[in-house]
Amino acid sequence: MKLIVQKYGGTSVRDAERVMNVARRITDTYKAGNNVIVAVSAQGDTTDDLIAKAAEINPHASKREMDMLLSTGEQISIALLAMAIEKLGYPVISLTGWQAGFHTNARYTNARIKNIDTERLHAELDRRRIVIVAGFQGINKYDDITTLGRGGSDTSAVALAAALHADVCEIYTDVDGVYTADPRICKGAYKLDEISYDEMLELASLGANVLHNRSVEMAKKYNVKLSVRSSLNNNEGTYVKEVSQVEKMLVRGVTRDNDCARIALCGVEDTPGKAFQVFGLLAGANICVDLIIQSIGDGKTKDITFTVAESDMDAALELIEKNNDVIKAREIKSKKEVSKVSIVGAGMVNNPGVAAGMFEALRDAHVNINMIATSEIKVSVLVDQKDAERAVNAIHDKFLSK
């Protein structure tokens, strides 16, 4: 008998009809002779509604009480989903995070799973019950409820699969799987049958919006086979797993991320510690920096350019301007409406021609490159937002056209 973990997001259970739809999918899997554990998110806008309720009373509520509040969203989902499965006539039980044995650290609103005490889960599976677990939540050592932060339900599902040695962890979303590019902006985009953990990690962090990085990292660490697929049809999705090198394509996907803004500090003094001065400041204000480029200094001055999320730009600028008596940049430039376009592929580390090919495609499409950053398995460029879609298509045509 196989053990299958499934995860359904908030849109998959947003109303009664969708809940029944998900219930049928779960019972189909169970009927086929499998044990099934399901991690589920809060319905549709529930979490946002709860956040709004809290903000109305106290915009600076403690994180501990926010978790107490937000965890009710998943508890509602699991109860309703269990009721739907009862209606279909199958044995089922819903479990909150703490009932399912999710122990986390004490970092409220952004907790990390420490371990899963699987005793109850095993007991319920042994009784051949379908087990519905509240995603996104656990308890800490004080017996207080914690939530896992962004991507929490994906992480819950992968953690369940790892702890119970599940055969596969199926992540249901509203797309069919992982695509070579966003089909909404790239005509030639197609679904990948499989992809490696590392490639998925780069794709996830580059804005592919399918799986959260934390869950992929955990899947890689515990060698959990992931299947990303749609809750709205029966199409085969994309498997995320350890793929042997020979099977790998050079480039696996092209991504675009519009949530970027660029800040350039021109003519800062070329002395040690300058980068720490700038980025320590931003980190202290909890502003995440993505790409960083530092020009080679001339011994006197250098330029430091970096990108942040668009929503963080104003705060970042203000902070730097306020501290420019210390940083001493000659000029501070900023630009919104930029996009990060990236190619990802585990094969490219040994193929220096890939980056060159990307730049060639962009030149041929008359796209100007603002910044370049590379890692072992990706190359990212910053381009004007108006050029981004053209850039994605040009790169996709070059590397991924069928």
Next chain:
Amino acid sequence: MKLIVQKYGGTSVRDAERVMNVARRITDTYKAGNNVIVAVSAQGDTTDDLIAKAAEINPHASKREMDMLLSTGEQISIALLAMAIEKLGYPVISLTGWQAGFHTNARYTNARIKNIDTERLHAELDRRRIVIVAGFQGINKYDDITTLGRGGSDTSAVALAAALHADVCEIYTDVDGVYTADPRICKGAYKLDEISYDEMLELASLGANVLHNRSVEMAKKYNVKLSVRSSLNNNEGTYVKEVSQVEKMLVRGVTRDNDCARIALCGVEDTPGKAFQVFGLLAGANICVDLIIQSIGDGKTKDITFTVAESDMDAALELIEKNNDVIKAREIKSKKEVSKVSIVGAGMVNNPGVAAGMFEALRDAHVNINMIATSEIKVSVLVDQKDAERAVNAIHDKFLSK
């Protein structure tokens, strides 16, 4: 330092403004140098909304999953109330039923509290925190969430007061206290300063709608001093406590209950076991019977008359008609639009004149009596619904006019 338990119902916390209002009331009590524990219900219509959500998916959902669902209502309330108190700058922590140590039996949707493990409650009080506890809920021996059924939050509050030996348990509602009659139908009605547990029990079960019987029974058992008062003003409420006999008035209150229907089985055989036949049948269908009158038989036949809740009348009638081949009533009569009017007072047991006085008042008001039932501390009559208000006023004038 005193320990005060407070309980706020759903209307008292129905929106952000009311939540802030309750928070101020709590912190005022705390500021005065008291330790404060609060039991709170789900906001406004939350519970009904959740029930509707469940019904849409599965009208026959298991009670276990209903409790999983409904318990989120109070969890939302406690988080929001704790956030409001944080905003006012006071140390506070919210606790779910299981965190607060409420252990119940396994009867889902209608569980009974077995004991409260007070370790965490004491720890939080020792840190001088205001403790906000989710009313209406606990966990059973399987670590599954249970709810306490009707009046559950009142019961939670009294149980907390009993377990922690609180100085008083303040029940906040939308009325000023316990009245001699419903002020909406009786001009002369006034608030009582105090009332005994037994009187309150009769008043509660007779439709005074202030405190649920279960909580009063528990308060009596553990000698918890209750204070029933309004969350909307600072008026002194009504104390419910052990009142010494000499202080007692003969009659403490007059109540009316419109949720009545009368069924009469005329000419049933006058043999042993007949009553059990009828009422065993109704009990098996979970229909509660209130007043029961059996005429003295003539050795051959007798009449059995009883009242049920109006909503149960059709089911009760159908059941009896279906089984009349066994019961063999010559005629089955029924009547809706009747009201039960009662007087309550611990003093009346030794004053046979009280019942007579009540009947006199009704005669003078030209109110016809359908049925009469008496207990040690109450006399109830069934009258036509159109006469009920006149009956209440006539009786109140007779016994309770100031």
